[in-house]
């Protein structure tokens with residue numbers, strides 16, 4: 001019924017004198033994959049905890065699946081799924097026991113529990129790992145088990161807080177295949193990440209910086225509407241000198257090394273690749289070629305941040321994602337059980353006794 005799974009107005013959270021989340025107006029459409037991006041300490045986890053009904057906002061309002069955050073946080077908690085930044089698995093319990101535990105917490109009717117747990121084992125590709133204690137599962141399995149636990153009551157909306165941090169690339173790709181499958185089944189997914197390749201896969205992105213939402217929209221819309229700056233790549237004879245020269249030019253917002261190439265973000269909409277090539281050639285640097293290219297999500301993100309923080313932020317993004325391999329979601333297969341979710345407004349308590 002509701003077109004939006006999450007809507008907030010002026011959502012704010014203070015911790016003493018610190019405003020961790022500062023008047024956020026978010027809109028997450030039902031059925032979409034929403035990527036919530038921001039550097040360390042930007043306020044992502046704090047926002048998610050408020051949206052999950054776990055943390056009380058200091059100011060502002062919001063609804064999650066049509067439920068008022070402030071008035072009915074308990075209802076919000078049971079209607080959504082939440083995978084926290086440090087997965088809350090019980091190490092002494094087996095994979096299956098963890099699922100059963102969460103099925104009880106989320107009040108999955110007793111008669112359905114066993115089959116639901118089995119469905120989740122298949123969904124998260126945990127077959128063969130069911131009786132292993134969580135402590136002994138590998139990182140990729142732990143991560144998928146945590147997602148399965150968050151999904152055990154079949155919520156229509158799930159919040160995933162940095163689910164792939166510190167996980168190897170293959171597990172990361174599998175995990176994104178799983179996220180895609182959930183979205184194709186109509187489940188709304190809100191995911192926080194530092195990985196720019198993951199951000200590229202989202203339907204909508206929200207950038208948060210120092211507690212403030214600085215951009216929100218589809219990656220394409222943000223690129224075309226918010227980010228007007230041309231980006232130029234070039235192959236030059238002397239990369240180091242080219243970087244130095246461009247660094248001194250006011251028309252350049254940023255000049256970076258991208259492998260063996262030069263990547264230049266121009267400050268002025270009117271400038272072209274030709275202008276960059278001309279500038280360098282006039283100063284004795286050979287330019288093999290120079291072309292305008294699409295900005296990356298990383299460019300968008302970094303460009304919102306003040307100049308002195310740019311370099312540090314790029315470093316942080318690189319540190320977590322040194323060689324971003326393209327993440328191609330696996331081909332989809334329907335969720336076990338095949339029940340349709342995410343339609344109508346009447347089934348939001350589904351799965352609870």
Ligand SMILES: Nc1ncnc2c1ncn2[C@@H]1O[C@H](COP(=O)(O)OP(=O)(O)OP(=O)(O)O)[C@@H](O)[C@H]1O
Nearest residue numbers: 015018020038039040041042043044045046047085
């Ligand atoms: N319970 C708390 N008490 C005091 N300060 C807090 C609390 N929780 C978070 N903060 C502060 O609020 C700010 C936002 O933190 P938050 O965890 O939301 O950031 P984040 O975007 O999730 O960062 P990360 O990428 O590192 O997970 C930080 O400055 C953090 O230190």
Ligand SMILES: [Mg+2]
Nearest residue numbers: 044045046085
């Ligand atoms: Mg966090």
